[in-house]
Amino acid sequence: MRKMISSLLIIIAILALVGCGKSNETSQPEEEVDFPTKDIKVIVPKDPGGGTDIVARGLVEYTKDKFDKNIIVENQPGGGGVTGMVQGAEATPDGYTLTMTTVELAILPHMELSPVTYENFTGIVSAIADPASVIVPSDAPYDTLEEFINYAKENKGLKVGNSGIGSIWHLAAVAVEDEFKLDFNHIPYDGGSAPAVAALAGGHLDAIMVAPGNAKSQIDAGDLKVLAVMSEERLDSFPDVPTFKEETEMDFTVQAWAALTAPSDVPEETLNILSEAFSETLNDEEFQDFLIKQGIEPVQYGPAETQKMMEEDHKRYGELMKEIDL
Template sequence: MTRKETSTRTDRRSFLKATGGVAAAAGLAGCTGALQSSSSYPSEQVEMIVPWSAGGGTDRTGRKLANLAGEHMDTEFFVSNQTGGSGSVGFNAIANADPDGYTVGVTTVEICTISHLGIAEVNPEDLTSVMQYNFDPASLTVPEDAPYDTVEEFVQYAKDNPGEISISNSGIGAIWHLSAAGFAQQAGIDVKHVGYDGGAPATKAVLNGEVQATTASAAEVAGQVQDGPLKTLGVFGDERVSIFPDVPTLKEAGYDFTMGAWRGLTVPNDTPDERISQLHDAYKSVYDSDDFKSFMDENGFGTVYRDTEEFSSFMDSEYDRFADIIESLDLN
């Protein structure tokens, strides 16, 4: 399934690419209408909509961005949590906000899955990207005494014992389930997927012997791995993660597969390009700061930067990839 891109978004991407993300005010006269001149922006607070509950990873990273962004733009940023519907309530709130540069969404991987799952219609086409700032790859974690010590041995065991291995996840249709299912398809193995209400109970299920493995972010299993009951065989990223520097990636094990949770920033469609550029530059300055990098590293959040156009293309490719995986799992 390939999603059709609108001419509006295509024109926006071409414009940003050609100008390096900075639009001349004169060229925006036709699309800004009654909006204030660029010299007066920003003249009020910027709301950052977080589609997930307070205290979670998306909320915490969003609040850190908000706290620091005000140092790079002459205004305050504040977070509002608009939750429900696997993120769809918040995503719709972002999409339906006034396109004036005063609403920014902290957008997560679920924007690329929920329409395929039949949860809501909102998808990346309803938003315009600003930048990506995070990627947390899935990790394959098993009991310390499991009869396999590498991804290759795990795959071989699964092939020798089809259907015997059960992999827990944070909920059927959630990113860790899709990561495990995508890897199983790539590796050609037959495994069972068992959904739990979150990453913590999914990890506990491995400890209790209810399942033989789990897929979650490295940060979610770090405590159990470092203390010994569990071991992580591989991470689903392009690079190893800092908290598990000795754990190889799937690519190192011979499987060209990456997947995980990610977070980025979006605005409503038709937000003027110049304001998108100003927002991007402020958030990029935050991303590059020692304060933000330390916060992300100390809390186990991976940092990945994609600019406005790169993030838009990335969301498009993710949307199409998840369509194929979800269709193959008959989840929609």
């Protein structure tokens, strides 16, 4: 009997020691991630001066003081944005190379023009989701969308600029062309919207279909005018410009977003540090005012919303491109 009691006491003691070990193990605080320990690079897959570049540099400018290391913006245009996005997707997933991916990420794979999709990236934040619009020279012989459409029907081959074949602005123009049975001469400009805006202002094009904020300085100067926007509602920054839905029966929205992302396998702890810092910037009134002054409608999308937007648009534009046979 005594031997049995002694054995039970030994077993209880061993179990107690094991339990204490587990308790001490679980109570130890998680080791903090030391990030960043070197400069962070943000790849912008477009030329300097366009909407994506403006948003990226603004986001960096208003976030840089939150880190004790530099954040360096590097423009890597080419291939409608594919060059920079591929470089970002293939970067080491350690949080030190980020990419300002654009909506073309949801379009070009369906045209077999890009080997990367939203699945190659992890969303951090998105500060912009701007709608397309019809922008023409201020001295053009049309002042409304209806007049532009009628003119285009009578004058086939209007030169409409875009930011590259398969870009969101090209898709917007093709959708309008398809809806109203028009015949545009699509002129691609690689490197984002800036070259197309410059070409329109220089008299080399008849129209472009980009976000109005991309041409704000030329619009403010009276060189260009906006006829309509492809959004559900009028924009706060351009309250006098009607929507397509108001002017026609075309209930269609096209928005261009720019999302700050990391490679898909970035550690969760690093992603949390990045998203916390950049999300704080999105809610900074000074940063929002900066975007508004550029004619950009700010949004505040965190990691989950950004990833959802990228995934949903990948599916949406894939279906749209089948409908318009692009």
